[in-house]
Amino acid sequence: MKKPAVVVLSLVVVVVAVLLVPFVFREKGHRLEGPALSEQRCTEVTFRNGDLRLAGLLFVPDGEGPFPVAVFIHGSGTSRRDSPWYLTVAQHLQRNGVAVLLPDKRGSEKSGGDWRTATFPDLASDACAAVAFVRSQSAFALSPVGIVGFSQGGWIAPVAANLDTSLDFVVSMSGPGVTTDEQLLYEEKHNIADAGTYHFVGALLAPVAVQFIKREAFWKPIGGFDPLPYWREVKAPAFMAFGGGDENVPVPESVQRIGALGRRNITVKVYSGGGHGIWDPATYRVQPAYLNDLAAFIHASASGR
Numbered sequence: 428m429k430k431p432a433v434v435v436l437s438l439v440v441v442v443v444a445v446l447l448v449p450f451v452f453r454e455k456g457h458r459l460e461g462p463a464l465s466e467q468r469c470t471e472v473t474f475r476n477g478d479l480r481l482a483g484l485l486f487v488p489d490g491e492g493p494f495p496v497a498v499f500i501h502g503s504g505t506s507r508r509d510s511p512w513y514l515t516v517a518q519h520l521q522r523n524g525v526a527v528l529l530p531d532k533r534g535s536e537k538s539g540g541d542w543r544t545a546t547f548p549d550l551a552s553d554a555c556a557a558v559a560f561v562r563s564q565s566a567f568a569l570s571p572v573g574i575v576g577f578s579q580g581g582w583i584a585p586v587a588a589n590l591d592t593s594l595d596f597v598v599s600m601s602g603p604g605v606t607t608d609e610q611l612l613y614e615e616k617h618n619i620a621d622a623g624t625y626h627f628v629g630a631l632l633a634p635v636a637v638q639f640i641k642r643e644a645f646w647k648p649i650g651g652f653d654p655l656p657y658w659r660e661v662k663a664p665a666f667m668a669f670g671g672g673d674e675n676v677p678v679p680e681s682v683q684r685i686g687a688l689g690r691r692n693i694t695v696k697v698y699s700g701g702g703h704g705i706w707d708p709a710t711y712r713v714q715p716a717y718l719n720d721l722a723a724f725i726h727a728s729a730s731g732r
Contacts, residue, residue, distance in 0.1 A: 458511075458711065459511050459512055459515075459704045459706055459711060459712070459713070460511055460710070460711045460712050461510075461511025461512065461514050461515035461518075461712060461713070462511065462514050462515060462518050463509065463514075464508055464509040464514060466518075467484070467486065467514060467517070467518065468486065468487075468521070469484040469485060469486045469487075469517075469529075470484070470485045470487070471483075471484060471485075471537075472484070472485045472528070472560070473537075474556060474557065474559075474560035475556065476552055476553050476555075476556035477556075479533060479538075479539050479540045479553070479556075480538070480539045481530055481531065481533065481538045481539070481540075481553060481556065481557070482530070482531045482536065482537035482538050483528055483529050483530035483531050483538075483557065484508060484517075484528075484529045485526070485527070485528050485529075486517050486518075486520070486521040486526060486527040486528075486529065487521070487526045487566070488521050488522070488523075488524050488525065488526060490524075492526075492566065492567070492569070492570065493567065493568075493569040493570040494524055494525060494526045494567075494570055495524075495525050495526070495570060495571045495572070495573070495595070495596075495725050495726065495728075495729040496525070496526040496527070496528065496561050496567055496570050496571070496572045496573075497520055497525055497526070497527050497528070497573055497574070497575045497596075497598070497725060498527075498528045498530070498554060498557045498558050498561060498572065498573070498574045498575070499513060499516075499517070499527065499528065499529045499530065499574075499575050499576075499577065499580070500550070500551075500554045500574055500575065500576040500577065500580030500583050500584055500587065501513075501530075501532040501535075501577060501579070501580050502577045502578030502579045502580055503578060503579040504542075505532065505534065505535045505542070506531055506532035506535040506536065507535070507536070508529070508531065508536055512577065512704055512713070513529055513577065515712065515713045515718070516575070516577075516600070516713065516718065516721070517529055519713075519718040519721075519722065520721070520722055520725070523722040524722075524726070525722060525725050525726070526567070526570070528557055528560070528561055530553065530554075530557045532550075532553075533545060533549075533550070533553055540553075542645075543644055543645040544644070544645075544648060545648060546648040546649065547582055547583050547586050547648075547649055547652055548586055548590075549648075550583050550586075551583050551584075551586035551587035551589075551590055552587075552590065554574055554583065554584075554587040555587050555590050555591045558572055558574065558587075558591060558594065571595035571596070571728065571729035572594065572595055573594050573595045573596030573597060573598065573663065573725065573728065574587055574588070574594060574596075574597055574598065575598040575600065575721075576597075576598065576599050576600065576602050577600050577601065577602075578600070578601050578602060578675070578676075578703065579602070580599075580600075580602060581599030581600060581601060581602010581603065581654075581667070582602055582603060582607070582652060582654050584597050584598065584599050584602065585597065585599075585654055585657035585658045585660075585661050585665075586654075586657050588657070588660075588661045588662075588663060588665075589657050589660050589661070592662060592663075594663045595663060595664075595728055595729060596663055596664050596665070596666070596724065596725055596728035596729070597661055597663050597664070597665040597666075598665070598666045598667075598668070598721065598724070598725075599665070599666070599667045599668070600668050600705065600717075600721075601668070601669060601670060601673060601675070601676055601703050601704070601705060602654075602667065602676075603654070603676045603677070603681055604654060604655070604658075604667070604680070604681030604682065604683075604684045604685045605654075605676075605677055605680055605681055605684065606651065606652060606653045606654075607649050607650055607651065607652045608637075608650065608651060609677065609680075610675070610676060610677070611637055611640065611641075612633055612634065612637050613675075613676070613677045614674070614675045614676075615633040615636045615637050615640070616630050616633040617674035617675070618636075618674075619632050619633055619636065655684060655685075655688065658685060658688060658690070658693065659688050659690065661690070661692070661693070662692065663692065663728070664692055664694075664724070664727075664728040664731070665690075665692055665693040665694065666693075666694045666696075666720075666721070666724045667681075667685060667693060667694070667695045667696075668695075668696050668697075668698065668705060668717055668720070668721070669681065669682065669695075669696070669697045669698070669701070669705070670697070670698050670700070670701025670702045670703060670704065670705040670706070670714075671697055671698060671699045671700050671701055671702075672700055672701070672702050673701070673702055673703045674702070674703065675703040676703065678697060682695055682697065694724070696720065698714055698716060698717050701714055701717070705717045
C-alpha cells in the first residue's frame with residue numbers, strides 16, 4: 428500500500444474511533460417509573476365526539492364532592508392506559524381531591540378513529556367532547572372542569588381552551604412553546620447524539636433526519652403549528668410546567684416566548700433536572716414538587732371560579 432493511502436486510512440480509523448467514543452461510554456437510558464394500571468381505582472367510560480366513539484378511565488377521589496375534574500390530553504403517538512406518566516399524575520390528583528378523566532386517544536386502546544390523520548383542532552375537539560361528557564354527569568354538575576396536556580398535549584390544550592372558553596383551568600406539562608418544526612429539529616439533534624455520538628454530529632445530521640420524518644403521513648396535519656396565537660387567547664388560569672434539561676423541548680426558548688405574551692393568567696415554572704417527564708433523577712418518578720404544585724393550582728383555580 429502506498430504511503431498516502433496508508434495515511435488516509437489511518438486518519439479514517441482515527442476519526443471513526445473518536446466518533447465511537449461517546450457510543451462506547453454512553454450511559455444507558457432509564458424509563459420513567461410509576462404505578463401499575465392494576466393498582467388504580469377507576470371506572471371505564473365511553474362518550475362520543477360526533478360520530479366518533481371514544482373511551483377512557485375515570486378516577487374519582489374518596490369522600491364527598493364536588494371535586495374539580497381534570498381531563499387529560501395525551502402526548503404524541505398511540506396512547507396506552509398503563510403509561511406510568513399518566514397514571515402517576517392521575518393517582519396523585521385522585522388522592523388529593525381531584526377527579527381525572529384519562530381518555531384513550533383516538534385510534535388507541537378502545538377509542539375509534541385515527542390520530543395519524545388528525546389535526547390538533549381535531550384532537551382538541553376530542554378533549555372538548557371529554558369535558559362535555561364530564562359536565563353531563565350528575566356527580567360533576569357543580570364541579571370545576573379543566574384540562575391537562577402532556578407533551579404534545581401541551582400544544583393541543585390551548586387549542587381546546589379556545590374551543591371551550593368556559594374551562595376553569597388549563598395545564599401544559601412539558602408542552603412546547605415553539606412551533607412543531609422547531610421542536611422536531613431540537614428533539615432530533617438530541618436523539619441522534621443520544622444514540623451514541625457527539626452533539627455537533629447530531630446538529631449536523633438532524634436537518635436530514637427531519638426531512639425524512641416530515642414525509643410521514645402523521646406530519647402533514649400538524650406541521651407548521653404555532654401554539655402562541657392560541658395561548659394569547661386563553662382566558663382561564665393556566666399553568667405551564669417544564670423539566671430542566673428536557674431533550675424533547677427547547678425549554679428556555681419556550682419560557683421566553685410564553686413570557687413575551689405578557690399574559691398574567693399564565694404561570695410558568697421549570698423544575699430542575701426534571702427532563703421531559705419532570706422526573707426525579709434519583710427515583711425515576713415524577714417529581715413530588717410538581718405533583719403538589721399541580722394539585723394546588725387546580726384547587727386554587729377551582730376556588731376562584
